[in-house]
Amino acid sequence: xxxxxxxxxxxxxxxxxxxxxxxxxxxxxxxxxxxxxxxxxxxxxxxxxxxxxxxxxxxxxxxxxxxxxxxxxxxxxxxxxxxxxxxxxxxxxxxxxxxxxxxxxxxxxxxxxxxxxxxxxxxxxxxxxxxxxxxxxxxxxxxxxxxxxxxxxxxxxxxxxxxxxxxxxxxxxxxxxxxxxxxxxxxxxxxxxxxxxxxxxxxxxxxxxxxxxxxxxxxxxxxxxxxxxxxxxxxxxxxxxxxxxxxxxxx
Amino acid sequence: xxxxxxxxxxxxxxxxxxxxxxxxxxxxxxxxxxxxxxxxxxxxxxxxxxxxxxxxxxxxxxxxxxxxxxxxxxxxxxxxxxxxxxxxxxxxxxxxxxxxxxxxxxxxxxxxxxxxxxxxxxxxxxxxxxxxxxxxxxxxxxxxxxxxxxxxxxxxxxxxxxxxxxxxxxxxxxxxxxxxxxxxxxxxxxxxxxxxxxxxxxxxxxxxxxxxxxxxxxxxxxxxxxxxxxxxxxxxxxxxxxxxxxxxxxxxxxxxxxxxx
Numbered sequence: 001x002x003x004x005x006x007x008x009x010x011x012x013x014x015x016x017x018x019x020x021x022x023x024x025x026x027x028x029x030x031x032x033x034x035x036x037x038x039x040x041x042x043x044x045x046x047x048x049x050x051x052x053x054x055x056x057x058x059x060x061x062x063x064x065x066x067x068x069x070x071x072x073x074x075x076x077x078x079x080x081x082x083x084x085x086x087x088x089x090x091x092x093x094x095x096x097x098x099x100x101x102x103x104x105x106x107x108x109x110x111x112x113x114x115x116x117x118x119x120x121x122x123x124x125x126x127x128x129x130x131x132x133x134x135x136x137x138x139x140x141x142x143x144x145x146x147x148x149x150x151x152x153x154x155x156x157x158x159x160x161x162x163x164x165x166x167x168x169x170x171x172x173x174x175x176x177x178x179x180x181x182x183x184x185x186x187x188x189x190x191x192x193x194x195x196x197x198x199x200x201x202x203x204x205x206x207x208x209x210x211x212x213x214x215x216x217x218x219x220x221x222x223x224x225x226x227x228x229x230x231x232x233x234x235x236x237x238x239x240x241x242x243x244x245x246x247x248x249x250x251x
Numbered sequence: 252x253x254x255x256x257x258x259x260x261x262x263x264x265x266x267x268x269x270x271x272x273x274x275x276x277x278x279x280x281x282x283x284x285x286x287x288x289x290x291x292x293x294x295x296x297x298x299x300x301x302x303x304x305x306x307x308x309x310x311x312x313x314x315x316x317x318x319x320x321x322x323x324x325x326x327x328x329x330x331x332x333x334x335x336x337x338x339x340x341x342x343x344x345x346x347x348x349x350x351x352x353x354x355x356x357x358x359x360x361x362x363x364x365x366x367x368x369x370x371x372x373x374x375x376x377x378x379x380x381x382x383x384x385x386x387x388x389x390x391x392x393x394x395x396x397x398x399x400x401x402x403x404x405x406x407x408x409x410x411x412x413x414x415x416x417x418x419x420x421x422x423x424x425x426x427x428x429x430x431x432x433x434x435x436x437x438x439x440x441x442x443x444x445x446x447x448x449x450x451x452x453x454x455x456x457x458x459x460x461x462x463x464x465x466x467x468x469x470x471x472x473x474x475x476x477x478x479x480x481x482x483x484x485x486x487x488x489x490x491x492x493x494x495x496x497x498x499x500x501x502x503x504x505x506x507x508x509x510x511x512x
Contacts, residue, residue: 218487
């Protein structure tokens with residue numbers, strides 16, 4: 001991974017920042033592509049302060065012109081983009097019959113359409129070079145559903161199918177497309193969900209065979225593995241990193 | 252070295268994917284125990300590894316016999332005092348039109364690839380992993396375990412059984428800090444494939460064309476996935492079946508010629 005250019009969307013905090021740190025530790029140059037300029041800039045600065053190689057680039061994944069422009073800019077600056085991680089996500093929860101349509105639209109726009117727009121933009125670059133890996137951050141929520149999450153879970157289920165569709169289409173042309181499906185990880189987004197009264201941590205822990213939440217570092221290890229050459233025969237596949245959440249189907 | 256000083260048992264590691272896994276584990280610092288039905292094959296494999304400066308040994312193992320599994324564990328515990336990782340890889344396939352499948356051929360495949368996985372995993376859990384409150388098991392399933400491949404009724408049913416068995420054990424033994432996962436390889440270049448080619452039931456070009464990636468897997472590509480799942484890097488991964496198949500399963504395959512051709 002040394003000297004590879006790795007772009008991570010939504011890397012200003014949470015899982016995305018943990019991914020950035022993991023790739024940076026392995027010698028990659030990481031691009032923090034982030035909607036929020038404060039967290040994005042701060043993330044890049046703190047990685048550089050630790051001695052890693054990082055830059056911040058503003059990016060609203062809902063806007064395909066922005067992702068296309070970012071790909072072009074990075075291609076000029078670095079010559080190549082090796083890994084792109086579609087991690088940007090939002091949590092807009094509400095009972096389905098009451099859900100404001102903006103919750104649905106925003107969830108699809110950020111996590112499904114945004115992932116496709118970025119994948120298309122960077123995919124063109126990677127296909128032209130005959131090399132590259134796209135990692136889509138899905139969720140077990142796209143596989144086993146809980147109430148109030150219709151928008152989130154459908155976007156994530158869509159991402160799983162997107163990983164398959166792009167993976168098979170671009171296989172044999174040098175570009176792998178893979179995914180990681182975490183369960184509940186203790187991040188800022190999850191803390192906010194709990195604060196909203198949308199579930200308590202012990203509910204999630206009890207539901208998990210391993211009886212604990214995952215750490216961002218544990219998710220990052222899977223992202224790193226799938227992006228690496230050690231996963232050269234893996235494409236169109238999403239790996240669950242969930243402490244046994246989906247496997248457990250009894251009481 | 253991801254597996255420094257870990258004790259790892261790999262069944263059916265005399266050749267093919269099993270040997271590749273054993274070699275990868277040895278290179279990562281493990282003491283590798285090759286469990287093999289054919290003693291000479293196991294011994295030769297262990298010697299190939301020790302000749303490279305790795306730590307390896309072979310013990311005769313018949314996974315269809317719980318007593319054989321128990322004895323292997325007893326020997327490993329006596330010599331090393333721990334078992335950190337088990338890879339259930341031992342397998343075979345005997346193809347038949349299902350209306351012609353002899354009872355013995357059905358039974359042996361289920362016995363080795365489903366019963367054998369359970370017996371060996373149970374033995375290792377009892378002898379080491381449950382008392383240790385630590386362990387990682389990787390079961391070699393197959394993309395065949397996820398769908399219908401004509402002529403492979405026993406093989407595919409056994410592999411499908413392994414996938415769900417792994418989920419059951421993962422949920423039961425998470426409380427003992429034991430993780431269990433599957434790797435489902437796509438078609439991989441091995442001696443077993445050469446056998447199928449000679450039998451006239453395999454054709455590398457057909458397999459390559461059926462794979463979006465356009466080629467069959469190398470043993471090292473399967474071994475690297477097994478290594479990841481066996482290691483601490485996969486500390487939150489359990490009950491998972493990781494496909495290493497070049498896109499085979501999710502592809503709609505409009506080139507299909509159908510069966511029978």
